[in-house]
Amino acid sequence: MSPAELLETRITGAVRAVTGAGEPELVPQSKLSGPMPWVIAIMVAMTVIAMAAGLALRNTVLSAQAGLEGGLTVQIVEARASERKAQSAASMERLKALPGVAAVRLVPQEELDHLIEPWLGGDDGADGAMAVPIPSLIDVQLTDRADERQVAKVRAALAPVAPAARVDAQSGWLEPVYGAIASLQWLAIALVVLLAMALAAAVLMAARSALGTNRDTIEIVHLLGGTDAQIARVFQRSIGIDAAGGGVVGFALAMVVILLLGRRFAGLGAGLVQQGSLGLSDWVLLAMVPLAAAVLAMITARFTVMHALRKML
Amino acid sequence: MNKFAGEEIVQFDNVGLRYGTDREVLRNLSFTLFPGNFYFLTGASGAGKTSLLRLLYLAQRPSRGAIRMFGSDAITLPRERLPMLRRRIGVVFQDFRLVSHLSAFDNVALPLRVAGASDRDLRKPVSDMLEWVGLADRMDARPATLSGGEQQRVAIARAVIARPQMLVADEPTGNVDPDMAVKLLRLFEALNGLGTTVVVATHDVHLLQKVPDSLIMRLNKGQLADPTGALRFPPRRSAGKARQDGPAA
Numbered sequence: 001m002s003p004a005e006l007l008e009t010r011i012t013g014a015v016r017a018v019t020g021a022g023e024p025e026l027v028p029q030s031k032l033s034g035p036m037p038w039v040i041a042i043m044v045a046m047t048v049i050a051m052a053a054g055l056a057l058r059n060t061v062l063s064a065q066a067g068l069e070g071g072l073t074v075q076i077v078e079a080r081a082s083e084r085k086a087q088s089a090a091s092m093e094r095l096k097a098l099p100g101v102a103a104v105r106l107v108p109q110e111e112l113d114h115l116i117e118p119w120l121g122g123d124d125g126a127d128g129a130m131a132v133p134i135p136s137l138i139d140v141q142l143t144d145r146a147d148e149r150q151v152a153k154v155r156a157a158l159a160p161v162a163p164a165a166r167v168d169a170q171s172g173w174l175e176p177v178y179g180a181i182a183s184l185q186w187l188a189i190a191l192v193v194l195l196a197m198a199l200a201a202a203v204l205m206a207a208r209s210a211l212g213t214n215r216d217t218i219e220i221v222h223l224l225g226g227t228d229a230q231i232a233r234v235f236q237r238s239i240g241i242d243a244a245g246g247g248v249v250g251f252a253l254a255m256v257v258i259l260l261l262g263r264r265f266a267g268l269g270a271g272l273v274q275q276g277s278l279g280l281s282d283w284v285l286l287a288m289v290p291l292a293a294a295v296l297a298m299i300t301a302r303f304t305v306m307h308a309l310r311k312m313l
Numbered sequence: 314m315n316k317f318a319g320e321e322i323v324q325f326d327n328v329g330l331r332y333g334t335d336r337e338v339l340r341n342l343s344f345t346l347f348p349g350n351f352y353f354l355t356g357a358s359g360a361g362k363t364s365l366l367r368l369l370y371l372a373q374r375p376s377r378g379a380i381r382m383f384g385s386d387a388i389t390l391p392r393e394r395l396p397m398l399r400r401r402i403g404v405v406f407q408d409f410r411l412v413s414h415l416s417a418f419d420n421v422a423l424p425l426r427v428a429g430a431s432d433r434d435l436r437k438p439v440s441d442m443l444e445w446v447g448l449a450d451r452m453d454a455r456p457a458t459l460s461g462g463e464q465q466r467v468a469i470a471r472a473v474i475a476r477p478q479m480l481v482a483d484e485p486t487g488n489v490d491p492d493m494a495v496k497l498l499r500l501f502e503a504l505n506g507l508g509t510t511v512v513v514a515t516h517d518v519h520l521l522q523k524v525p526d527s528l529i530m531r532l533n534k535g536q537l538a539d540p541t542g543a544l545r546f547p548p549r550r551s552a553g554k555a556r557q558d559g560p561a562a
Contacts, residue, residue, distance in 0.1 A: 220410050223372055224471075225400030226427040227393070310392065313374060 036206050036239065037246035040293060043199045044250025045257070047192055048289045052258045054188030055282045057181050064174060070102065071170035072146050072154060074138040078164040081133065087162035088136040094161050098154065100143050107137040135166075146171065199293060200300045203243075207235055207304040222312065232305040236298045243297035247290025254286075321345045321381070322479055322510050323369065328378030330364055337376065338364050340535045346512070348478070351505045353521050354514040356532035362514040363407060363483055365532060369512060370404045370481045371395060383478065400428055403477035403509075405485045409468040411456040417443060417467045418452040424475040442470045445500070447493070461488040469497055479510040486520060498523055 074091055078084040088106060095104045112134050120132055142150055146169040158165040211218065218231055262277070278286075323346040330339040339361045346352060356362050367373040368380065371387060380387040383401055390398065403424075411420045418439055425435040443452055446466040456464055465488045472480060480501065486494035502524060505511045512530075513520075521527060531538040 216410070217412050219372075220412060221423070221427060222396075223370060223399060223404055224424045224427055225396045227396045230427060313372065313392075313395070 036202070036242040037249070039202050040199065040243050040246030040297065041250035041253065043195050043202070044247045044290050044293050045253040046250075047195045047199075047293070048251055048254035048286050049257055050188050050191040050195065051289060052254070052278060052282070052286055054185050054192070055278055055285065057185045057188065059277065059279070059282070061178055061181050061185075065171065065178070068170040068174060069145050070142040072140040072142060072151065073168050073170055074140060074154070074158065074162075075166040075168075076136040076138070076162060076164050077166055078135070079133045084133070084136050084164070087164055088138065090161040091138055091158050091165055094157055095138065095140055095154070098157050100150070100153075101140060102143045103139075103141040105139045107139060109134075112137060196293075196296060200296060203239055203297045203300040204304045207239065207301045208308065210235060210238075211305060211308050218309070219312070228306055228309040231309060232302050235305045236302045239301040240294055240298040243294035244290070247293045250293075251287070251290045258286075320347065322348050322383060324379075324381040325368075326379040326381075328368065328375045328380060330361075330368065330373065331376045338535050339368070339375075342378070342537050344530065344537060344539075346479075346510055348510055349505065349508050350510055351502065351524055351527040352510070352512045352530055353524070353527050354512060354530045354532065355516060355518075355521070358516070360532040361535045362532055364535075366404075366481050366483050366512070366514055369479075370402050371399055396427075400424070400475065401478040403472035403475065403480040405465075405468050405472045405480070405482035407483040407487070409456070409464045411464055411467055411471075413456055416453045416455060417448055417459065417463075420456070420467055421470045421474055423471060428475060438474060442474050443467075446470045446497075462490065462493060465489055466493070466497070469500070473500065473504055476504075476507070477509060479512065480504060482511070482513045484515055485513060486515070486517065494520070495523065 074095070076084050076087045076091065078087060092104060092106055095101055116134060140154070144150065148169075151167055151169050155165070155167045158167065221231060258278075266277075323344075325342045325344050328339065328342040329337045331337045342365070354362050354365065364373070368375055371382070374388060382398060385394070385398060387398070412423065415423070421442055422430075422435045422439045425439070440449070440452070443449055446469060448463060448466055448470070451459060451463060454463075456467070459467065465485065469482070469485055472482065482501070485501075486497055489497065498520065501511050501513065515521070521529065
């Protein structure tokens with residue numbers, strides 16, 4: 001046998017071993033299927049939706065963390081407008097000169113007014129500003145992460161020029177939100193694991209049922225010299241076909257749900273929510289779910305059948 | 314140690330078989346089958362013929378005793394090696410046991426397929442075999458649409474298609490007309506002539522006379538009688554076959 005023929009034989013053998021292609025149809029496909037493709041479709045749809053939710057939450061957290069990691073907020077809490085303005089200007093100068101500061105922005109008064117308008121109402125002051133004194137805000141972006149040490153450093157630098165300054169790390173404000181989102185992420189992961197286990201359990205029960213129904217045929221094949229692996233491959237192939245078909249249907253269903261939900265969330269116009277959109281790698285990962293379901297179903301079927309066959313002579 | 318050790322195809326040593334906790338259905342069976350002989354297994358209904366055949370075609374392990382087949386210890390042989398041993402045995406089941414969703418062609422092709430033959434390689438031998446048993450025009454028929462006799466012929470074709478070293482048949486002519494019964498016996502004899510050891514269980518005494526060189530194993534209430542002496546003095550094919558009416562020695 002030439003090397004090319006040997007290679008072809010080995011490849012064919014490997015394909016047969018995995019897919020069961022070329023094996024006789026020892027057990028009719030119709031006797032194995034039943035509701036299995038629909039069960040797999042539902043499982044895959046739920047898994048894809050849960051995974052998409054988990055990925056969207058992860059993207060939200062990563063995006064928010066990236067934006068806020070080096071962020072500091074300096075508030076000049078001074079009731080007198082002129083003093084507030086002076087300390088703000090001094091702080092800006094001091095911050096611009098401070099090593100480790102990448103960017104500094106004094107939030108314009110109009111923007112502040114707009115932000116608090118829903119709570120305190122519109123402008124009614126003589127100079128167009130609000131009657132209620134609002135602290136000045138300075139948005140600072142550090143080159144490094146805004147940890148406690150950096151915050152203390154900025155605070156110390158501002159103390160001489162702006163005694164009314166309060167310095168806070170922006171990420172600190174969102175810690176509880178991150179915590180809640182992380183919990184939801186773990187929930188999504190737990191759901192995916194549970195759904196995978198439920199899929200394996202459904203396949204296990206279907207394989208056992210099919211084994212019982214086709215026991216006579218299996219015994220005949222055994223007596224004619226059929227191996228456990230040959231019989232297992234028949235079940236593996238059948239359940240693989242079911243899983244592939246169910247997986248495609250389930251994935252399509254999930255896509256419809258995800259796209260509809262995506263449109264609804266996009267309509268909210270909330271920054272944090274919009275940061276959670278799915279990227280290309282996320283879609284690739286989601287597309288792997290039906291494939292993973294088919295592989296999981298085939299492996300489960302193989303182990304179930306091989307285990308059951310070992311009890312037969 | 315048997316003086317023919319290494320040549321025997323089957324060797325039973327003090328074999329007993331019981332199902333569950335019932336009494337033994339086979340007791341103290343000790344005999345040897347040699348390659349190329351034609352054996353008839355006879356006995357009344359319930360004598361244990363089918364149980365003995367089940368041991369021979371490795372569908373059952375005995376409750377006690379030792380069995381060697383084709384030089385291997387069939388009792389301690391690992392499960393994964395059983396298929397290779399079974400492929401050397403052709404079986405005609407009393408109830409045919411055809412695979413209901415497969416056509417006559419695919420049923421006959423099954424032993425070749427499990428042995429790894431490709432569709433291209435098995436088409437001609439399977440067609441020839443079905444033609445030989447008179448079912449060339451019924452190749453695509455499912456078992457349910459075949460008569461009892463036709464099913465039996467498919468079962469026989471399936472048993473012999475892979476040219477087994479030993480053919481075990483349980484009442485193989487029970488459902489066919491006399492002409493077909495003779496024809497099937499001739500097939501078994503032809504196979505036997507090619508070196509296949511044939512074991513046919515039957516209660517039809519007329520059948521025994523149709524194969525003059527055959528050896529008789531008679532089961533009575535689970536125990537084996539040896540009317541021809543063939544079990545006590547097992548003939549070897551090279552030394553000439555024993556006649557059924559007298560011991561070989």
